[in-house]
Amino acid sequence: MSDLIGHWPQLLAAYTVYLVAVITPGPANLAIMGTAMSEGRKRGLIIALGIFTGSFTWAMAAALGLAAILTRYGEVLQLLKLAGGIYMLYLAYKAIKSLSRPTSTSDLERPTEGKRLWRTYLAGYAIHMTNPKAIFGWLATISLGLPPEASVSSVMLVVGGCLLTGFTVFMSYALLFSTNRAVRLYKSARRPLDAVMAIFFGTAGAKTISTAF
Numbered sequence: 001m002s003d004l005i006g007h008w009p010q011l012l013a014a015y016t017v018y019l020v021a022v023i024t025p026g027p028a029n030l031a032i033m034g035t036a037m038s039e040g041r042k043r044g045l046i047i048a049l050g051i052f053t054g055s056f057t058w059a060m061a062a063a064l065g066l067a068a069i070l071t072r073y074g075e076v077l078q079l080l081k082l083a084g085g086i087y088m089l090y091l092a093y094k095a096i097k098s099l100s101r102p103t104s105t106s107d108l109e110r111p112t113e114g115k116r117l118w119r120t121y122l123a124g125y126a127i128h129m130t131n132p133k134a135i136f137g138w139l140a141t142i143s144l145g146l147p148p149e150a151s152v153s154s155v156m157l158v159v160g161g162c163l164l165t166g167f168t169v170f171m172s173y174a175l176l177f178s179t180n181r182a183v184r185l186y187k188s189a190r191r192p193l194d195a196v197m198a199i200f201f202g203t204a205g206a207k208t209i210s211t212a213f
Contacts (some may be wrong), residue, residue: 008205011158014141018162021137022169027088027204028054028134031127032173034197035120041178043120048170050124053135055166059159062138087130088205095198099191138162 006028023029028051128134141162177184186193 002137011154013058013156014117015161015165018137018141019165021141022131022162022166026133027091027127027201028124028170029173030197030200031091031124032170033177034193036174036176036178037182037193039120041174043117044174044178045171046117046120048174050121050126051128052124052167052170053121054125054128054131054132055138055170056163057129058134058138059163062142062154063159067141082209083130085205085207087126088201089209090205092198092200092202092205093193094202099194107194111179196203 032044032048032051035047141158
């Protein structure tokens with residue numbers, strides 16, 4: 001208990017950094033919003049679960065010493081950035097393709113019957129696993145919240161608290177943006193929203209690739 005009390009300032013700093021990182025609009029949150037509005041609540045929750053699984057993966061990696069690995073092997077980080085940039089450019093391409101498609105009655109009905117749920121889940125996982133924002137967010141959280149002499153209980157408190165926060169935020173985005181009001185917004189502004197997604201993912205992808213070299 002005394003160990004946790006002594007580390008409370010670091011824990012508070014870690015929680016604050018992670019909360020800001022997880023609620024800030026980025027590839028993960030935009031993917032959840034877009035999926036929930038265009039494909040419905042169920043798929044919005046599924047992609048949010050995939051993104052949370054990716055967050056859990058990075059949390060475990062960071063807690064087990066990912067920072068030391070990336071410091072020693074800089075090329076690993078370069079490869080991660082390159083993969084993330086390419087995937088974001090792919091998402092931008094999909095948004096542009098959707099932008100060029102004329103709006104029809106079938107679009108407004110949000111047809112998703114032919115798309116398997118596991119693909120939606122894996123798309124969410126891939127977005128977070130190739131997202132440099134997620135990597136650096138967890139590295140910053142772990143470095144702030146866990147001094148070198150931190151106990152196992154401190155590690156569990158930092159990682160567990162942040163994961164609970166992330167799960168709550170991701171699922172809340174999926175629920176909020178799958179409401180009837182959000183769906184009506186998507187139906188009336190599909191092309192502008194697709195344009196925003198294309199610009200965001202294209203810019204983020206190009207920027208990520210440029211920093212990989």
